[in-house]
Each structure stands twice: as structure tokens, then as C-alpha cells.
Amino acid sequence: MQKKFKIVIAADSFKGSASTIQVEDYIEQGILRLNRNVEIVKVPVADGGEGTVDALVIGCKGEYRYADVTGPMGDKVQAKFGIIKDNIAVVEMAEASGLTLVDLADNDVYRATTYGTGELIRAALDCGVKEIFIGVGGSATNDGGVGMAQALGVSFKDSEGNEIPFGAGKLGDVASIDDSGLDKRIHDVTFTILSDVTNPLCGENGASYIYGPQKGATPEDVRKLDQLLCHYGEKVEEYLGIAVLEAPGAGAAGGLGAGLMAFCGAKSYSGISKVLSILEIESHFQNADLVITGEGRMDSQSLNGKAPVGIAQLAKKYHLPVIAVVGSSDDDLGPIYATGIDLVLDIINKPMDLDAAISQTEKLITNAGETAFRAFLLAKKVPISL
The missing domain is CATH 3.40.50.10350 (Glycerate kinase; domain 1)
Known part of the structure; x- marks a missing residue:
């Protein structure tokens, strides 16, 4: 036979x-x-990009959850995330802050915000999870994760004491960072970044230079955005004592990696290695x-x-x-x-x-x-x- x-x-x-x-x-x-x-x-x-939630929910026989969050340009979008193994949430930042949510021709990389990703994290925290996996592929943003952090209670003020608006455009105005209002549940949750990106936050191999053009940034935009992120990274180090400028993976998703490391204590891992391990392939x-x-x-x-x-x-x-x-x-x-x-x-x-x-x-x-x-x-x- x-x-x-x-x-x-x-x-x-x-x-x-x-x-x-x-x-x-x-x-x-x-x-x-x-x-x-x-x-x-x-x-x-999936490797942390598109399809990560589906791969882990299906592979682990988990369940989907949905939340109405702020899209990259400030409009409301419905985003899904997954709950697996009872107390682990799987989040794709692209569901809330992704390039597929905007028309590339109209994408304003200076305004694009990760605020919705922060709201998605809050929704996951509301489920009582103890660990959150965050896939960071496909972002429309270059704000260093500031929007995400604002949604979780962190304040970024300019020299006149005003909260900076959404997006990367005003990162250069950040004069102070106050994380005293950060959602307290963050400290009881393990955050894992799923990514194939090891780029630092700034420089010629950083978030702006490498990934800015695919989000609509011109060569001049790239140089300016890099300067803005560098200023932000310096302020993070000054106020939080956390070095994110050169950290491998800090440049993921327009610097969201840096924000997750600084405000959520996240560690970055190879997305595909982590996913395959969870799925016990x-x-x-x-x-x-x-x-x-x-x-x-x-x-x-x-x-x-x-x-x-x-x-x-x-x-x-x-x-x-x-x-x-x-x-x-x-x-x-x-x-x-x-x-x-x-x-x-x-x-x-x-x-x-x-x-x-x-x-x-x-x-x-x-x-x-x-x-x-x-x-x-x-x-x-x-x-x-x-």
C-alpha cells in the first residue's frame, strides 16, 4: 500500500x-x-505584520475582540484584536494605525498618530490579560509612539505647558514628559513586540530614513522627521532615563517600538520565531x-x-x-x-x-x-x- x-x-x-x-x-x-x-x-x-492576529487566534483556538478606536488621521475605525490562552492579547498596530487605513496619496506622515494603538492596548487591558503581543508591521505613522502613550495617560508638553497635538509634526516642541498618569495596569502586564525590524530610532538606518518614504515622506521630509524623532528620543532619555535612540527595534513602526519600550517596558523579539513558538509548529x-x-x-x-x-x-x-x-x-x-x-x-x-x-x-x-x-x-x- x-x-x-x-x-x-x-x-x-x-x-x-x-x-x-x-x-x-x-x-x-x-x-x-x-x-x-x-x-x-x-x-x-505571520511575522508580526498583517495577519498576526488571525494566525494566533486560529492557531491557538482563541477569540476575537473589537474596539472602536482613533485611526491614523483622527477618524474612528473599528479594530480587532485577539485573546489566546485565556490571558494573552494579540494586537496588530496596523488595525488602528496602519497604512491600509489611509489613501497613501493623502497620508500626512506629520499628522498620522498611534493614538488608536494606545486605545487598542487599553481595550486589551480591559480584558484582564497579563501579556500583550504587539505586531508592529504596516504603520502609517512616524510619531515615536507618542500618540499611543498619550492614549495610555502620558503627557507631552511644550515649553508653554500645552499638550502637543497628534502626529510627528510637533515632536520637536516636546519640552517635558510626565508619565505619572500612565495606566497603572501597564506595570502588571508583559509587553512583547513582534517584529522583523531591528532598526534604531534615528539616523540613516532609523525609522524615518528607512520607512518614511513608503508612508509618503519626501527626502526633505525624511531628514526633518529624523530630527524630530531624535529630539523626542533625547527627551525620553532625559525624563525617563531610558535610552531608545540606538535600541535595536526602536525604529519599528515609525518609532512605535521606542514608545513601547519606554512607556510599557516592552521587549522586542523576532516576530516569526515568537509566533512559530506559540503555535508549536x-x-x-x-x-x-x-x-x-x-x-x-x-x-x-x-x-x-x-x-x-x-x-x-x-x-x-x-x-x-x-x-x-x-x-x-x-x-x-x-x-x-x-x-x-x-x-x-x-x-x-x-x-x-x-x-x-x-x-x-x-x-x-x-x-x-x-x-x-x-x-x-x-x-x-x-x-x-x-
Whole structure:
């Protein structure tokens, strides 16, 4: 009797076209086209960015909660977060302060605020949790987490004693910081930043220079925003005695990392490593035959804490073949293959523009799922009978 193969599918989302759950469903459809005797285990994953709440809520059989919060431009938005393992909250800052909540052409990075992220944290605290995981990918903001801190009771005043307004634009006016009004529950909760970002708050590798342009900042804006964040970081050190200017990960989400470190005592961890640990993904690898992962774009950035590489490194502990299904990939995949991924399959099968590819996402990923399984069977020298 032919062996029943066990396949673990653990793929990240294809941003703008398919969630992690959809990607995995499409890959499964492709495998099942061959009508093989297979066991498929799907583990939704994320690296701290889009889909982190879904991955952990589904993977841990948790529950969703919702809160009406302040969006990045001051309007009200409904944001979701998750409760897992009874007393852990999972928050995506992008749900409250993300770039997807604004039109990029209209995004004002000087006004964009993380205030809603602070409100989301308050909503999580209202649930009585003892630990909060915060995914910090996809921000529209560059305010250093000041808005978040204001929502939690911290005061930032200018030289005339006035509270500074939302956004990064007036960070240079911060003359004093008073955290005496900080929500007292913060001290009883462990905060964990889920991120693939190790950038400091300021400088040429800091929040403004590296991530400002994707939020609509011009080169001149970037220089100004960096100066504003540096002034803010200096004031944090002066009033709280906490050094955030050079702290690894402080530059995440426009400096929200710095704010979480300073006001919530947060520690930054590799998002994918933490998520995979919580999901106990290794328990699925112990008797598996193949791992299929994936992401929208596989390139040099994939080496810096992205989901497929993290998954491949764990899978190799069990000597498993790993295939990555991707929307597109770099010309040189040598460094990717060196991490433990054995085969990268681009879903694009003919010349097409981005809109055409997005409109055919299900079909293209499903085809790639079938191709991945065919490649595995070919390597195993197993005849393919439809």
C-alpha cells in the first residue's frame, strides 16, 4: 500500500491579494487536484505584520475582540484584536494605525498618530490579560509612539505647558514628559513586540530614513522627521532615563517600538520565531513528509526574519524538504536556498501586470500548489496517477 504523505502548509499572506488562510487553502486545492492519499495540516503564520492576529487566534483556538478606536488621521475605525490562552492579547498596530487605513496619496506622515494603538492596548487591558503581543508591521505613522502613550495617560508638553497635538509634526516642541498618569495596569502586564525590524530610532538606518518614504515622506521630509524623532528620543532619555535612540527595534513602526519600550517596558523579539513558538509548529513537523511555505515577494528582505525562512530553519531540524510558493522572487536565490528552502516556485506563469496577477491569485496559487506536490512526488519517484 502506498504511503500516506503528510504535508504541512505554513504560508504567510500575499499582501494586497490573499490572506495567510486563503493562500494555504489555495495551495491545498492544488495538492488535492492530484487526488493523492495525503494528510494536510494548515498552520496560518505571520511575522508580526498583517495577519498576526488571525494566525494566533486560529492557531491557538482563541477569540476575537473589537474596539472602536482613533485611526491614523483622527477618524474612528473599528479594530480587532485577539485573546489566546485565556490571558494573552494579540494586537496588530496596523488595525488602528496602519497604512491600509489611509489613501497613501493623502497620508500626512506629520499628522498620522498611534493614538488608536494606545486605545487598542487599553481595550486589551480591559480584558484582564497579563501579556500583550504587539505586531508592529504596516504603520502609517512616524510619531515615536507618542500618540499611543498619550492614549495610555502620558503627557507631552511644550515649553508653554500645552499638550502637543497628534502626529510627528510637533515632536520637536516636546519640552517635558510626565508619565505619572500612565495606566497603572501597564506595570502588571508583559509587553512583547513582534517584529522583523531591528532598526534604531534615528539616523540613516532609523525609522524615518528607512520607512518614511513608503508612508509618503519626501527626502526633505525624511531628514526633518529624523530630527524630530531624535529630539523626542533625547527627551525620553532625559525624563525617563531610558535610552531608545540606538535600541535595536526602536525604529519599528515609525518609532512605535521606542514608545513601547519606554512607556510599557516592552521587549522586542523576532516576530516569526515568537509566533512559530506559540503555535508549536514543530509538533507538526515531527512526522511530516513535506513543508510548503510562501510569501508575496521573496528576496533579500526575506532573510531578515520573514516567515518562510523561519519555517524552513525549523523544518530542517527534522530533515524535511521545504518548497516556497511566492508571488515573485529575486534574480539571485542563492542566499534563500542556503537557509533551508529547497525550491522556490513563482506563481506567475506568463507575462502579466500586477493587477492581472492579483485578479488571478486563487488560480495561480492553486496551480503552484499542484506543481509543488508534483515536484515532491517526482523527487520521491512516486508515480502520479490522476
